[in-house]
Amino acid sequence: MRSMRKVGIIGALGVLVAGATVASGTAASAAPNVTPQKVCGSAYKTVNSAPIGSLGTVYLTYNSSNGKNCVVTIRTNPGTAKEMSTYIYVPDTDEYADDHGNYTSYAGPAYVYGKAHCVSWGGNIANVYVSVDNSNCAARIEHRVTEIR
Structure with missing residues (x-):
């Protein structure tokens, strides 16, 4: 039971980190380096x-x-x-x-x-x-x- 909770917490943290990466990636690409x-x-x-x-x-x-x-x-x-x-x-x-x-x-x-x-x-x-x-x-x-x- 305890290991299942750890897996769930680790999975949730992974989703949060991935979401933050996508969000920051989107913001960075909103101002492309156009020349x-x-x-x-x-x-x-x-x-x-x-x-x-x-x-x-x-x-x-x-x-x-x-x-x-x-x-x-x-x-x-x-x-x-x-x-x-x-x-x-x-x-x-x-x-x-x-x-x-x-x-x-x-x-x-x-x-x-x-x-x-x-x-x-x-x-x-x-x-x-x-x-x-x-x-x-x-x-x-x-x-x-x-x-x-």
């Missing part, structure tokens, strides 16, 4: 970025081996899904890509061919929007706008 390279690909190097207030950042990346740009909007504090977007546009070629929806951590990736072209890009988190026009080219002066809608 532009994890979203766009390791060959993409960050060439520009713009803060979206205190909510996060939109990143412009470039892959010199294929001439493509990638944008991604990443939240500072992942959590409950919020309206988010990311976009990129090449005026010279009229190429456009975007991603939008309700996301917990990031929006994107969105890719366009941008070698030797100015690009316009941006994104939003909730009601804060950022746009960057005429970016990453010597021919024009970059223009940034942040607005709350």
